[in-house]
Amino acid sequence: MGKLTGKKILFFVENMYEDLELWYPYLRLMEEGAETVIAGPDKGRIYIGKNGYPCQSEVSISSIKAGEFDGLVISGGFAPDKLRRIEKVKKITRQINDSGKLIAHICHGGWIAISAGIMQDRKCTSTVAIKDDLINAGAKWVDQPVVVHWNMISSRRPADLPDFCRAIIKFLSK
Secondary structure, eight states: OOTTTTOEEEEEOOTTBOHHHHHHHHHHHHHTTOEEEEEESSTTOEEEOTTSOEEEOSEEGGGOOGGGOSEEEEOOBSHHHHHTTSHHHHHHHHHHHHTTOEEEEEGGGHHHHHHHTOOTTOEEOOOGGGHHHHHHTTOEEOOOSEEEETTEEEEOSGGGHHHHHHHHHHHHHO
């Protein structure tokens, strides 16, 4: 029995996701006993990461009910730019955030949080490429491996994944 037994965590996927930023937390949280669910625009479709790794969605985003989850982990790459155009992605992100549950994003994953309208007055980090986007959305951006602010955990890049996952596990273990 792991530290996260009984927790259910949502992951979004779309083509051009950052392979390590999806798979590392997905497997690490599963290893701690969490139930992990990968949702894409289409159930059962294979999505290809930036580095060519395939990921099959287990459920469609349209079928998701935010209340069923204890948290959301958003990987980077260019998938978040596609996913943030889906109204249901933004709605789920807002609902999970508004319930005080975990919102974790890494690299370009902050794009979804920006489009969901949940970055005002948040301290966070990301890849420097979206620093201005986060600041313009009302966030206070800092250059650190991991930032925990309220129910939000953020990191910059794949090299930060150990810190990112430790922070997620600690938050969900409370």
